Amino acid sequence: MRIAVVTLFPRMIGEALAHGVVGRAVERGSLIVECFDPREHATDVHRTVDDRPYGGGPGMVLKFEPGVAAVRKAVASFPGGAPRVYLGADGRRFDQSLARQVARWPGLVLIAGRYEGVDERLLESDVDERWSIGDYVLSGGELPALVVIDAVARLIPGTLGDAESAEQESFSDGLLDWPHYTRPAVVEGRHVPPVLASGDHAAITRWRLREALGRTWLRRPDLLERRTMNATERVLLEEFKTERAQRAGRNDDDSMTRSHK
Numbered sequence: 126m127r128i129a130v131v132t133l134f135p136r137m138i139g140e141a142l143a144h145g146v147v148g149r150a151v152e153r154g155s156l157i158v159e160c161f162d163p164r165e166h167a168t169d170v171h172r173t174v175d176d177r178p179y180g181g182g183p184g185m186v187l188k189f190e191p192g193v194a195a196v197r198k199a200v201a202s203f204p205g206g207a208p209r210v211y212l213g214a215d216g217r218r219f220d221q222s223l224a225r226q227v228a229r230w231p232g233l234v235l236i237a238g239r240y241e242g243v244d245e246r247l248l249e250s251d252v253d254e255r256w257s258i259g260d261y262v263l264s265g266g267e268l269p270a271l272v273v274i275d276a277v278a279r280l281i282p283g284t285l286g287d288a289e290s291a292e293q294e295s296f297s298d299g300l301l302d303w304p305h306y307t308r309p310a311v312v313e314g315r316h317v318p319p320v321l322a323s324g325d326h327a328a329i330t331r332w333r334l335r336e337a338l339g340r341t342w343l344r345r346p347d348l349l350e351r352r353t354m355n356a357t358e359r360v361l362l363e364e365f366k367t368e369r370a371q372r373a374g375r376n377d378d379d380s381m382t383r384s385h386k
């Protein structure tokens with residue numbers, strides 16, 4: 126897959142994609158990311174890309190001409206063109222289901238704006254979609270573009286190893302992850318759950334699914350509501366709730382609560 130990024134800070138993009146799982150996908154060529162910098166399309170001696178907003182106020186606005194030139198050059202770099210997506214707080218929420226769709230597209234142009242803004246006429250004339258990664262104010266669209274690229278890259282064949290890819294498709298889809306542990310077996314009096322060292326793989330699988338269901342129920346009930354549980358899952362979640370209630374009961378009338386008062 127190939128992704129073009131229109132950005133005033135191309136080094137931010139290149140550096141961030143040079144590491145880890147995504148870095149290997151780039152090295153291998155299964156992911157190609159190319160930046161298009163509006164500054165290269167500035168026509169004056171100062172290479173001006175922004176200007177003061179009409180109507181006054183603080184901040185600068187990305188000028189139409191260098192911005193549009195960069196977007197059009199990015200689009201032209203795809204044989205059949207590509208969808209143009211602007212990253213902005215007013216966009217459609219980018220989530221895992223959108224990431225799955227995008228992973229099947231051959232190409233994509235991501236346009237990173239600046240906090241102060243981009244001339245609206247560029248967004249009207251040269252943008253197909255607006256995506257937001259969440260409700261917070263950032264100084265630019267580069268980090269959101271990187272978030273989109275990372276999430277999509279993990280889903281294209283050849284990025285993850287076979288084991289990791291299989292896991293992604295697994296039963297725990299749509300749930301929060303289960304807890305993870307590594308050696309040593311005890312740290313500061315905290316023990317690894319014994320089942321994980323039992324060698325009973327069926328029991329380990331059940332425990333992981335129970336924990337994933339339980340955590341999702343506790344921390345992100347909205348995710349559970351969007352997902353239908355099968356019979357096994359309903360049983361495991363009930364087990365989680367029962368164990369949790371028993372633990373809370375035990376902790377009520379002894380040391381835990383009183384000793385900390």
Ligand code: 4FL
Pocket residue numbers: 212213214238239240256257258259260261262263264265266269
């Ligand atoms: C983009 C915030 C996407 C959230 C400022 C410029 C943003 C953003 N999702 N804030 N771009």
